[in-house]
């Protein structure tokens with residue numbers, strides 16, 4: 001990897017900050033804690049609450065997993081190596097998005113694919 005020591009340290013502290021933030025949020029939205037609060041009472045409202053808490057939890061869990069991958073990639077010295085094409089990920093991209101695993105080109109290609117699938121399911125080429 002081509003990051004210098006200062007860049008690696010910056011990336012590591014960014015990831016550490018993100019880790020603490022996600023950990024705090026995961027604790028706050030722990031669906032199991034909500035389960036304990038829901039007694040027999042108003043089932044509908046409880047279901048909605050649990051559903052929201054669960055999607056929030058899953059969202060943060062996905063963030064958590066990409067954070068774990070980013071930290072592993074940093075410790076293996078491949079934090080700035082694109083997982084698709086093996087090309088370099090510019091440091092200014094990692095500064096903005098420390099859990100990025102793809103270079104700008106591969107990320108753009110991926111998102112273009114996603115948009116075709118999600119926004120335009122009937123498009124034919």
Ligand SMILES: [Zn+2]
Nearest residue numbers: 082085103106
């Ligand atoms: Zn790439």
